[in-house]
Amino acid sequence: MKVGVDYYPEHWDVAMWEQDARQMREAGIKIVRLAEFAWSRLEPTEGQFDFDWLDRAIAVLSGQGLEVVLGTPTATPPVWLTTDYPDVLPVDNKGHTHYAGVRLHRCYNSPSLRKYGARIIEKLTQHYGSNPAVIGWQTDNELAANDCHCENCTRKFRSWLQEKYKTLPELNREWGTVVWSGEYSDWAQVKTPLGGSPFLNPSFLLDFRRFSSDTVADFNRFQAALLRENSPGKFVTHNLWGYPVSADYYDMFDSMDFASVDYYPATDLLDDSKSRMYHGALTLDLTRGVKQKNFWVMEQLSGTPGCWYPMSRTPFPGMIRAYAWQSVSRGADTIVQFRWRSARIGAEQFWHGLLDHHGEPGRRYKEFVQFSEEVNRLAPLLEGTTLDNDVAMLFSHEQLNAFQIQPQADGFDYLTNFKSLHTGLMSMGVSTDVLNWRSDFQGYKLVIAPMLYLINDEIADKLREYVSNGGKLVLTTRTGVKNMNNVCLPNRLPNLLTELAGVYVDEYDPVGKDTQKILLQNDQAYSCSQWCDVLTPVTAETIATYESEYFADRAAITRNVVCAGSVYYIGTILDADANRALLRRIASEAGIDFQLNVPEGVEVTTRSTEGRSLRFILNLSKDSKVLSIPKGDYVSAISGDRLQGGIIELQPGEVEILVQGTEEGYSKLWQSRN
Template identity: 75%
Template sequence: MKVGVDYYPEHWDVSLWEQDARQMQEAGITIVRLAEFAWSRLEPTEGKFDFEWLDQAIALLARHEIDVVIGTPTATPPVWLTHNYPDVLPVDNKGNAVFAGVRLHRCYNSPSLRKFGERIIEQITRRYASHPAVIGWQTDNELAANDCHCTNCTRLFRGWLQRKYGSLETLNREWGTVVWSGEYSDWNQVTTPLGGSPHLNPSFLLDFRRFSSDAVAEFNRFQAALIRKGSPGKFVTHNLWGYPVTADYYDMFDSMDFASVDYYPATDLQDDSKSKMYHGALTLDLTRGVKRQNFWVMEQLSGTPGCWYPMSRTPFPGMIRAYAWQSVSRGADTIVQFRWRSARIGAEQFWHGLLDHHGQPGRRFEEFVQFSTEAGKLAPLLEGTTLKHDVAMLFSHEQLNAFQIQPQADGFDYLGNIKRLHSALLRMGVGTDVINWREDFQGYKFVIAPMLYLIDEEMAGKLKRYVENGGMLLLTTRSGVKNMNNVCLPDRLPNLLTELAGAYVDEYDPGGKDAQTLSLESGERLSCGQWCDILTPVTAETTATYSGEYFAGKAAVTRNSHGKGVVYYIGTVLDEKASQVLMRRIARDAGIDCSLELPDGVEVAIRQSDERRLIFVLNLSKEPKEVSIPIRNCVRALSGGSFSGGNVKLAPGGVEILVQVSSL
């Protein structure tokens, strides 16, 4: 277990570096990330390199027993590069260059970016390959697919399509270009999606997103290969940006040793619209699922966010510590806070670090020190532990992109609807592995496969085998709608999944923000909305019916026995309460322990090895909470007291960590 900070010595007078390093060591910091935005300082002019400042910074940190992760600086091409070699800059869908001035201003397919990126990576890896303080590398920073329409991207996209479809005849047929006279008669007519209209051919748009995602993944592989050649034996990772993004993280991270994430939970707890890209526990579970192993947090919230929008609320007392422990509880083995000092220069002056602009330690800094002290104490217990779950949720960048291309109904959101199901399990204390929908899930008791809008025979067959072998499967509305080329399938929904569901969709109503009501057999009424599949059961039994409008009394939720297993189909989008009620029922049906009823804002997560279990009980809210934990024979890791089941009282931002050793 390591605790660290992101540090930018190049932003500060060298006279402060010794003070910073000493204070870091006193605060329990053992790792620092450096240089991911420093290309202009490492190569001030073309071919003229300056590593002396970085040599000095690394040596100073090493003297204070602090290890270093170096970021390759390709996220910020310097002015000399973009000025002399304009092909580095991406081109928008109107044909205009996206000029430098912020960051991430580069086209992954630019020959100049590849040429000069290769050179700076070779230089920096060669210089620090054998340095004992440099333990690993981060590629670039927060890679995401560029919407680039330059001549290089156009040429490569055309080649990508030629490899996929082989002929224009096949492409025209598979895309359905006959609509609106969009048929191509020559490959030179095929371009990237120019003009920016969201109503271009959806098959065309989805393939362009796939191509753009492939370009990111290939760029990451390019960097990883250079790093491993220049600095063999040291890890390579990347810091992913929170969901949703266009790029497919599962492909992007195939060249990485482990995943890292930049995690900034919302500080405006009543309205997280400023931080809507972050989904709390779901973000961390998604990150763990990228490589299906523990991960790092390369940037963790340290203070008031503010740059890309007006400043958000300051983290409440206890929040920094509690959310750092939340990351650990969900599989993080290293926590790196962003950042050490709040910047006094540049665009991120108000994205606050552990130290404010005056540089004096305050409440947030002391809270971080408390966390780093506790993490150091618990490091031996955390070593070798991970999360082991009976429930898997299948996540798909393919579905995410397809839904973004063609929004289904007012308010219908792929990630938001996944979060609702995930949160329902969270409230029951049920841990969930969120994994790539194409990976093996056969060993789980319960698999949630939400909104499989795009489907093929291979995926339908995997789901069928899982259920026939005794699995519990949950399908939802907007499943089996299209093939993988984003073309609607010809039969009744859910098409390839109809036999599994044991029911078909007679018709559907995209209800948007109009609320609907469900009736259970018990008489209980629940709320739903966004979308209503009006189901006709064939072999399935009806679990819930609609209560209003022309489809009153029609099936909304069904349960079907198939082989040795069971398939539930939820034909609508449940609200928070309804999600909890139905997910608890399905989890019990699957034999999952879902006995906890956690208050809002409280999370329970378990890391374990063969020798011990660590049960994290976290209050991520501003109010005191109390929760009953029926686990016996535990030791309170932070206080040393014993715990034999009962109520746990948690202050705002409160943390309790219970240790259960197998020999007890």
């Protein structure tokens, strides 16, 4: 377990490097990421390479005992490259070139990008592959599908479709191009979705997103192969940007040793438009699920964000430390803060780092140093621990993309609704693995598979097997609507899962923001919105009924017993209170331990290994919170005090880590405290 910083020595006077490196070491920093945007300094003109400055920077850092992660610089092609080889630049759906000057201005299918990208990566790996200070590599930066419509992408997309569908008649049939006279009679007619209309054929649009995602994954594999060839034995990772993005992270990371994420929890009010971009704990659980193992945070919030929008709020006292521990609590083994110094030049001058523009340590820096000291002290205790959860939620980039292509109702959003279920589990103290929906989930006590809008026999069979073996499954509205080519299926919803769910959808009402009422079996009334499936149970029992409008008294939520398992079908989008009430019932049936009424803003998670477990209790809010902990023999990893459970009070931003274990496990604690 280590802490680090992102550093840009090329932005600062050489005379400052020694001071920075020394101060980093004194702050407990072990790792520094470098060079991911430095192509123009590494290759100032075509074929002329200059590594002297980076050699010196690495020597200064390693002289203070700091390890280095190098980034490949392909996210920012230099001006000479985009000027002399314009095919590097992507083209939008109106035929306009994306010009250089920001970043990520590159087409993954550009022959020139591949040629000169390979050359700079080969030069870097040949030069630094055996450098003992360089421990690993980060590919590019925040890869995402860039919706390119250049000639190279058009040709590649056409080939991708030919590989998938073989013949034009098959493509026409699977896409349903007969609608609006869209049938193709020659492969040369098939282009990328030009014009940007959201009303183009939805099968066409989904396949283009898949193609774009496959292109990103191939670009990452291309880099990984080069890195491993010349730098064997050193890790390769990538820093994903938080959700939602159109590229499929599960494919993108198949060539990586582990996942990394850039994590900027919202500093603004919860209803602020910027804060809705960030998904907090869900982002971290999604990242852990990408490779189904612990991960790194390659960029962690250090100060006020600001560049792509007006500046956000300054992190409140305790926030930097608390959210860094949140990342650790959900599986991060290394936390790298963005950035060491706030930039004085360029577009990100107001995306603040640990040190403000004046360079003098302040409140945020001191808070980071506290976190760093704690991590370094507790590293023996954290070593080898990970999360071992009984609940899995199945996430799908394909569903996300399909819902974005054809919005279902006013306010209906795949990721937001996914997050509401995830939040409901967190409010009970239940930690969750978020998995690729195609992964093996058979070993979990409870599986939540929300909004399986696209479905095929493969996933339907896996769900049947899981339930038949005693699993508890939760399905939701908008399940079984379409096949994998984004074409509506012909039978009653939920189609391939109707028999498993023991219920069918008689009709549905996209109620949007018109709030409706439901009544759970305990006669408690709750609210719902967005969508209402009017259900007809066949073998299922009714768990909740609607209590409003023309579908009053009709089934809204059902439960079906299948062999040793059971299936819940939630036919609407429940409010937070209803989610908690229903999930408590389901968790209890599944035999999952949960703690009722975790206060809003508080998170409880557990990392464990043989001999010890660490329960993280984090107050991520600006208010004091009170929480009841089950009785037990605990030792605080923070203070060293012994506790027996019961009521604990957490101040704003306060962190508690309670250790339970065998005597051998406790010895790790005493080792960390000495």
